Structure formats: structure tokens, C-alpha cells
Amino acid sequence: MAKNVIQYDLLISCPGDIQREIDIIKEVVEQFNELYSDPLGINIRSRHWSKSSYAQSGDKPQELLNKQFVKDCDAAIAIFWTRFGTPTDRYGSGSEEEIEIMLDAGKQVFMYFSEKPITPSSIDDKQYVKVNEFKDRYKGRGLYFTYSSDEDFRKLFFAHLSQYFLILPKITELVSKARPQLKLKSVYEGQLYEDAYIGKFILNSDKDSKAMQEKILKLFSKISQNKLGSYHNLENSILGTFYKAVEISDVTKECIRFFAGYMKIEIADDFFNLGHLRENHLSTPTILGRGRTFEGTDAESKKYDNIITLEKAINELLNWIPIEKCFENLSCIQFLLSNEGTTFDEDIDIELEFESGTLLHHKQLPLPEEGSLEYACNDCSLAELFGINGTALFMDYDSSRKPLNHPVSSSVPMSGYSFLSRDYVEDYKENLDDVFEYDYYQSDSSCIVKLHIDYIKQHTVVAFPTPIFVTENIVILDIGLLQSATQKWYREI
Known part of the structure; x- marks a missing residue:
């Protein structure tokens, strides 16, 4: 069953030394979706350059990433440890540029600095200095938190993610978006x-007077081409004891002749001849004549069926034309x-x-x-x-x-x-x-x-x-x- 879900894209922005935290972010987002997607209609999707970007030319790499998915994200999480990243044309690193894009657009940025222990020999001093300088610039803006273990980070991030998306103004925003138009x-x-x-x-119908007339004209042609002789009188013979000739009723003949005259269609004298088509007159027909057993050749039976079909088609056309013309x-x-x-x-x-x-x-x-x-x-x-x-x-x-x-x-x-x-x-x-x-x-x-x-x-x-x-x-x-x-x-x- 289809459900109404509003999806938010969460940008993951971090230098190359951040690895384990990316997996934790995805786990926390999945946990949040399991808890709140169905009852609140909220779903968060994580976006990272490793899975959200594609090969493209025509601009600088960071600018291409910005166009592909960064600018369309609704919130971001930025994490720094010992590395600051590669400079771009405008900022000290791609992560810094992504953070500024989000902040300038008035969007939420969850920023964290790792204080997990690390071997001093593995630290790039220049990169680490840039991280601390960046941290000092944002210290007064109250935009970041620190953590000392993966478990600390998991708890912090889940709490912050839940607080942001579950506060009353956010729910009000969701309700306003989830509405019929x-x-x-x-x-x-x-x-x-x-x-x-x-x-x-x-008229909403598959009936069409022109198509119905074409069908009738084809039936006239088939019947006319089916040449059969007249039935021999068997009343005084042994066969006459059991069989009687099948004849077209006067009502049917009158209907067909009337229409033929109106349409200026010539009817030959043998038009209604059914050859030696006969019926056992000792049998009892069911209601409306159903169950009657005819004996004769395929051509004789076919001609009889076509004449009866022709009468029905004419009556239907004569009834349908006034309805069609009426509207x-x-x-x-x-x-x-x-x-x-x-x-x-x-x-x-x-x-x-x-x-x-x-x-x-x-x-x-x-x-x-x-x-x-x-x-x-x-x-x-x-x-x-x-x-x-x-x-x-x-x-x-x-x-x-x-x-x-x-x-x-x-x-x-x-x-x-x-x-x-x-x-x-x-x-x-x-x-x-x-x-x-x-x-x-x-x-x-x-x-x-x-x-x-x-x-x-x-x-x-x-x-x-x-x-x-x-x-x-x-x-x-x-x-x-x-x-x-x-x-x-x-x-x-």
C-alpha cells in the first residue's frame, strides 16, 4: 500500500581520515527511519560523494559535486579529526565549502570534532593545524560538539538528529507539506x-451507425452470394412425417425488405431460400425457440444464421440512429x-x-x-x-x-x-x-x-x-x- 513519506537528504562531509564514523552515520539514519518513517512519514537519506556523485566534465570537481547533490541536500553532518582536506578555489577544503553552502542557505549543519586517540607519527602537522584553526573560528558560533569514542559519537548524533527532526516546528512543517492539493x-x-x-x-459507446451500416451491407452481400434452391415439399412423403421445412418468418422478411428498399439494395427472389434446411417438427423447442435442431448443409445453416443476424443488426441500427442523432x-x-x-x-x-x-x-x-x-x-x-x-x-x-x-x-x-x-x-x-x-x-x-x-x-x-x-x-x-x-x-x- 502506498504511503505518504517526506524524504530529507543528509549530506555527509568529511576528510579522508574519517572512515568508521561514516558507517555509524548510516546506521543511525537507518535506526531513525525504522522508528519514525511509518508513524511520522519522515525518511532520511544519506548522501556522500562516494555513492552520490557520477563522472562529469565541464567544471571544477567540487563545483560539479555541488551541482550534482550538495546544494539539494536538506541538512549536513561534518566531521573532522586530524585532516582538513584538499583546498578548493574558494575555501580551505571541500568540506569547508560544503559547510558554508549549507549555512548560507539557512540549513542545519551537525558539526563534530573527533578527540579519539591517535598515534602522533601518523598526524600531518599542517593539516592538523588547519583543523584546529577552523575549530577556533566556529567555537564562538556554538556549531560543533566533540567526542572521544565511536560510541560517544553514535549517542550524540542520534540525539541531535532526533531533536532536530522531531521538534514541534519541524512536525508542523511536515504536516503542512503532507496535504492534498x-x-x-x-x-x-x-x-x-x-x-x-x-x-x-x-456518446460513450462502441456503437457507431456508420460501422453498423457497413456490417449490414456485408451481411446482405454474403446472403446474396449464398445461392440455394427452394425446399421440396415433403408433406406426402415418409420424411414429411418427421421433418418440416425451415422458413424465414414474414416479420423478418418485412424488416429486411423495408431496410433494403430504404437503402436501395436489390434483393433477388432467392434471397430467403434456405435449400433443404429442415427441422424435426416432433421435437419441442425450448423458450424463445432455443434448442431447435436443424438438419442441412453448412451453407444452408450459415445462410439461416446470417439472415437472423441481419434482422437483429437492422433493428439495432434503426433503434440506435435516433439516439445518436438526438445528442x-x-x-x-x-x-x-x-x-x-x-x-x-x-x-x-x-x-x-x-x-x-x-x-x-x-x-x-x-x-x-x-x-x-x-x-x-x-x-x-x-x-x-x-x-x-x-x-x-x-x-x-x-x-x-x-x-x-x-x-x-x-x-x-x-x-x-x-x-x-x-x-x-x-x-x-x-x-x-x-x-x-x-x-x-x-x-x-x-x-x-x-x-x-x-x-x-x-x-x-x-x-x-x-x-x-x-x-x-x-x-x-x-x-x-x-x-x-x-x-x-x-x-x-
Whole structure:
């Protein structure tokens, strides 16, 4: 599970005679992270030239190190013993330059001087003098501590590290950094926009009238090319006792001929001939004709299947075209809520204020033709048609719900429901009310749209449940998130 952790980089700055202390620093940092990373969301990463630098040219070595990682560190620990280090262009050593960079930037420097015993013959007198001179310069600034053993250093450093990162002002800083940052965006044709992009509304469906027509034309062609003779009458034969010819119903023929006439497609006289395809009429078909057993050649069975498929495709197209045309001239905005912060947020109230007359309430949307309303209610999901699908760039609205707060209601009619008395207009409108989960408030000068989002993770984008329909001359007056200070967001088309 992803966690919110703020990482601080700790620079380790010391001359070459400091070795054991570097290992101790790493151990102390690891101990600190184990204790406080999970409960407080703090993580410290040590940075040292031996593991944090890389080969680069174009400048002096120390300046390259400064650019690569020194200047980006949040705090530093500097340790001196007998050596001061190699001079740079500006300072007595690289360690001194790194310390001054950190202090000038107002960052914390933990400075220590080792008083561990050492063989006098191993001391470079010039280097040791520089260490003491440097120590004297910083003595009055109270910036350093001394230690006489590795264990003393371990205790000192852990105490100082904990005191610095666990003091109240630091915790307050962490809390202020670990917060959600909510922002409204929009999407159109797969591209994200920082403002409200107004685009043509397109039904969220894989159905397309042009593609459906192409499929129908291909079926007409396949059926026409499948030439079969007519069935011989077997009523007076022995076979006629058991079998009857399979014929295309008059309703199916009428549907196909009507469409063919409308599309000016010529149908040959043998278009509906199924050859010798037959059915045992002593068998009992199951409900809706399923389970019927046909006997005939593969070509005969295929032609029958294609004719039935053709009828279904025509009926679907004739029902779909009015729905497609009903919404083809509408404009909309597909809003998204983005959390660019470092922690999640929940129970979010969004408020959009539109200039009066520029917002199209879903109750004002045009109704499909009466014949297509039944198809829309029974064969289409309005939640899908008007919904905004999630992509690799953002999640859909349902992904932000808290499951216990939103029980899923079934759209299947209850047992005993009379379809003969069903009011499809009223059903369609009620379904739209369920799909468009916005609250609307109208005044003389504006219309306010409100939406509640249960939950959004950090670095996540969530879509609104549906587009918001608008007129051509739209002005968005105001946007409020979390009922806090509002963000002005004007857009005129």
C-alpha cells in the first residue's frame, strides 16, 4: 500500500581520515527511519560523494559535486579529526565549502570534532593545524560538539538528529507539506486540459451507425452470394412425417425488405431460400425457440444464421440512429478532479457556478424518438452512454466511491412488472436522474452545480460521473473545492 513519506537528504562531509564514523552515520539514519518513517512519514537519506556523485566534465570537481547533490541536500553532518582536506578555489577544503553552502542557505549543519586517540607519527602537522584553526573560528558560533569514542559519537548524533527532526516546528512543517492539493481539469478526446475545455458531446459507446451500416451491407452481400434452391415439399412423403421445412418468418422478411428498399439494395427472389434446411417438427423447442435442431448443409445453416443476424443488426441500427442523432449537436465539459498533493483527501464538495443561461440541465436534454426510448431503457445502459470511462491518465468516478455509502441498485425490472403499462418516457427520465449525480441551484444571475466525491488518493485524477452540458456562450464564474477559498476560472467561448 502506498504511503505518504517526506524524504530529507543528509549530506555527509568529511576528510579522508574519517572512515568508521561514516558507517555509524548510516546506521543511525537507518535506526531513525525504522522508528519514525511509518508513524511520522519522515525518511532520511544519506548522501556522500562516494555513492552520490557520477563522472562529469565541464567544471571544477567540487563545483560539479555541488551541482550534482550538495546544494539539494536538506541538512549536513561534518566531521573532522586530524585532516582538513584538499583546498578548493574558494575555501580551505571541500568540506569547508560544503559547510558554508549549507549555512548560507539557512540549513542545519551537525558539526563534530573527533578527540579519539591517535598515534602522533601518523598526524600531518599542517593539516592538523588547519583543523584546529577552523575549530577556533566556529567555537564562538556554538556549531560543533566533540567526542572521544565511536560510541560517544553514535549517542550524540542520534540525539541531535532526533531533536532536530522531531521538534514541534519541524512536525508542523511536515504536516503542512503532507496535504492534498486539489485542482479541477478537463479532458477531451484523451487529452487533459488545465482549464474547462468545451467539446462536442459523443456518446460513450462502441456503437457507431456508420460501422453498423457497413456490417449490414456485408451481411446482405454474403446472403446474396449464398445461392440455394427452394425446399421440396415433403408433406406426402415418409420424411414429411418427421421433418418440416425451415422458413424465414414474414416479420423478418418485412424488416429486411423495408431496410433494403430504404437503402436501395436489390434483393433477388432467392434471397430467403434456405435449400433443404429442415427441422424435426416432433421435437419441442425450448423458450424463445432455443434448442431447435436443424438438419442441412453448412451453407444452408450459415445462410439461416446470417439472415437472423441481419434482422437483429437492422433493428439495432434503426433503434440506435435516433439516439445518436438526438445528442449529436450538444456541447459539454468533461471535468476531472486532480490531487497533486502528497496525501489523500476525502469527503470533497465541489461547487461550480455558471452564468445563468449557459448551463444545460440534464432534464433539458432532448428525448430520443418514442420508438427508441424502449430500446434505450431495455438494451442500453444510460450510465455507460453518458459516463466518462477511466483511462491510463485518470480513474472513473465509481473508483472514488466508498462502497458502503453507495449500494448498487439493480436496473432489472421487478418480478411481475407489466411491460404493457410501462411508461418509457418516465423511466428514461428517472434513469437520467440516477446517472447525473449533481445537485443544481438556480438564481437570477447564475446556476450552481454541486458534486460530492468520497475519496481521492495522492497523485491521482478522478473523472466526474458524467459530462456537464453547456450552451455555446459559456462563462464559468466560480469554482469552490472543499468549501474553502475559491479559485477564479473564467472561460468564454
